[in-house]
Amino acid sequence: MSQVTRRQFGKLIVAAGATTLAGCNVASKGAAVGGVSSGKVVVVGGGFGGATAAKYLKMMDSNLEVTLIEPNRTFYTCPFSNLVIGGVKQMGDIAHSYDKLQSMYGVKVIHARASKVEAGVVVLEDGSRIPYDRAVVSPGIDVRYDKMPGHSQAIEENMPHAWKAGGQTVRLRNQLQAMPDGGTVIICPPDNPFRCPPGPYERASMIAHYLTQNKPKSKVLILDMKEKFSKQPLFTDGWNLHYREMIEWRQGSAGGKVLQVDAKNMQVETEFGWEQGDVINFIPAQWAGKIARDSGLTNEAGWCPVDQVTFESQKLRGVHVIGDASIAGAMPKSGFSANSQAKVCAAAIVSMMKGEQPVSPSFANTCYSLVTPNYSISVAAVYRYTEGKISGVAGAGGVSPKDADAAARAQEAVYAQGWYDSITQDMFA
Amino acid sequence: MKLLKKHLLSALILGSGMLVATAAQAEDKRGMVLALSCASCHGTNGNSPGSIPAIAGKSANYIESAMKQFRDGARYATVMNRIAKGYTDEEIKLLAGYLGNSKK
Numbered sequence: 306m307s308q309v310t311r312r313q314f315g316k317l318i319v320a321a322g323a324t325t326l327a328g329c330n331v332a333s334k335g336a337a338v339g340g341v342s343s344g345k346v347v348v349v350g351g352g353f354g355g356a357t358a359a360k361y362l363k364m365m366d367s368n369l370e371v372t373l374i375e376p377n378r379t380f381y382t383c384p385f386s387n388l389v390i391g392g393v394k395q396m397g398d399i400a401h402s403y404d405k406l407q408s409m410y411g412v413k414v415i416h417a418r419a420s421k422v423e424a425g426v427v428v429l430e431d432g433s434r435i436p437y438d439r440a441v442v443s444p445g446i447d448v449r450y451d452k453m454p455g456h457s458q459a460i461e462e463n464m465p466h467a468w469k470a471g472g473q474t475v476r477l478r479n480q481l482q483a484m485p486d487g488g489t490v491i492i493c494p495p496d497n498p499f500r501c502p503p504g505p506y507e508r509a510s511m512i513a514h515y516l517t518q519n520k521p522k523s524k525v526l527i528l529d530m531k532e533k534f535s536k537q538p539l540f541t542d543g544w545n546l547h548y549r550e551m552i553e554w555r556q557g558s559a560g561g562k563v564l565q566v567d568a569k570n571m572q573v574e575t576e577f578g579w580e581q582g583d584v585i586n587f588i589p590a591q592w593a594g595k596i597a598r599d600s601g602l603t604n605e606a607g608w609c610p611v612d613q614v615t616f617e618s619q620k621l622r623g624v625h626v627i628g629d630a631s632i633a634g635a636m637p638k639s640g641f642s643a644n645s646q647a648k649v650c651a652a653a654i655v656s657m658m659k660g661e662q663p664v665s666p667s668f669a670n671t672c673y674s675l676v677t678p679n680y681s682i683s684v685a686a687v688y689r690y691t692e693g694k695i696s697g698v699a700g701a702g703g704v705s706p707k708d709a710d711a712a713a714r715a716q717e718a719v720y721a722q723g724w725y726d727s728i729t730q731d732m733f734a
Numbered sequence: 735m736k737l738l739k740k741h742l743l744s745a746l747i748l749g750s751g752m753l754v755a756t757a758a759q760a761e762d763k764r765g766m767v768l769a770l771s772c773a774s775c776h777g778t779n780g781n782s783p784g785s786i787p788a789i790a791g792k793s794a795n796y797i798e799s800a801m802k803q804f805r806d807g808a809r810y811a812t813v814m815n816r817i818a819k820g821y822t823d824e825e826i827k828l829l830a831g832y833l834g835n836s837k838k
Contacts, residue, residue, distance in 0.1 A: 652766065667768045667771060687771075728774050730778060
């Protein structure tokens with residue numbers, strides 16, 4: 306089809322769309338500035354899922370009234386926060402503002418904390434009520450304080466998890482800078498499922514990168530609840546190549562499984578005994594963010610079951626849950642997944658509000674992990690909706706080749722930065 | 735009578751036009767949903783701000799052949815070879831058609 310004919314069709318589509326809006330859209334309430342409102346969507350949470358959803362909802366239907374509710378004025382990305390911990394990046398490099406969502410896309414941004422999502426209305430902490438025709442809830446994860454003896458919010462002063470980027474990222478960085486050469490850094494990754502499966506191992510890499518240059522007699526000990534981890538053979542090769550004996554990984558059944566933590570004495574107990582650390586990064590078990598749990602959107606495990614085409618909650622109609630909080634079939638809990646889900650969800654919402662059938666979705670995920678600043682490995686996957694759930698497309702995706710040369714690893718490190726630049730633009734600019 | 739005929743004719747033209755438009759719209763929507771994932775690495779509408787090659791400004795034909803070359807191993811890639819294997823010929827045509835027409 307030539308471009309000219311396509312544009313002519315485009316005009317017809319616009320005409321047809323306007324008829325639908327004026328005549329049939331029952332969800333429409335009130336008028337938006339500069340046109341007939343095609344409805345109100347409230348997005349709760351401005352991370353990889355929420356910011357993307359808000360932007361794309363307005364891109365796909367500028368007559369939608371889109372409100373984004375996010376307590377923080379600055380968003381620090383979890384991706385690349387390991388590079389801050391390793392001293393390769395500064396906090397300013399991973400900071401993003403919501404200004405352009407407002408000025409360029411017409412999203413109304415309210416910097417407040419939402420406390421509950423009810424049918425047709427989002428309630429803010431100050432008691433104000435924001436009505437919606439459809440809501441998107443993208444609260445990310447909260448860490449759990451009820452799963453590990455000795456663990457509580459109070460110990461995060463001594464043992465920061467830094468699994469949400471921000472103050473704890475800086476604290477962990479400062480602790481590494483303060484520790485003596487010859488000291489031990491202990492990282493305790495949680496059991497599945499958790500946010501960013503390769504994250505703890507990239508973190509170990511970035512910490513080893515810092516220690517190699519500044520405190521070369523030190524050690525990184527990973528005490529893992531699990532028997533294996535994401536991109537394991539590639540990480541192991543990268544560690545052997547760049548850090549030799551500095552990183553030790555212990556699997557769950559070989560003394561990795563943590564039984565309790567003791568923040569006062571800076572030690573953790575495993576089935577094989579106590580381990581002392583100068584810095585201990587205990588990454589706790591997780592569940593969906595508080596608002597999802599308080600709004601009845603979660604199952605007994607603390608995650609949100611959703612329709613795998615539209616991401617509409619199976620617990621509360623009219624509410625869509627995306628990102629780490631949702632149960633999205635085979636997709637991992639990652640910023641990329643949340644971004645990919647947000648766009649599919651936005652398209653579905655626009656269709657549903659026009660009374661049209663949502664298109665069968667397609668998703669992707671590509672995840673880069675830096676072993677050194679110039680040596681990166683990746684895993685990729687393509688997902689489709691098949692037989693009621695989101696599944697990986699067989700034969701597609703997979704990890705970087707095991708035998709790739711240094712140039713290919715370096716190229717992937719360049720692309721890791723390129724990915725970061727693109728996805729943060731896709732969210733915020 | 736003449737007037738009525740004219741009205742009937744225009745109604746007929748409009749009607750068939752709408753049908754074709756609806757089919758094109760459905761195709762475009764599928765192309766869009768397939769292409770949404772591309773933006774996570776290549777930027778919104780393919781306008782990459784960094785080291786990853788931009789898709790914006792490339793023709794539908796170029797995108798279609800590049801995807802097939804990546805998929806079939808005819809062109810070197812670090813990750814696109816793995817990703818392109820997840821798409822059928824029809825899907826590649828749809829997403830290339832959508833991206834090839836998206837504005838810079």
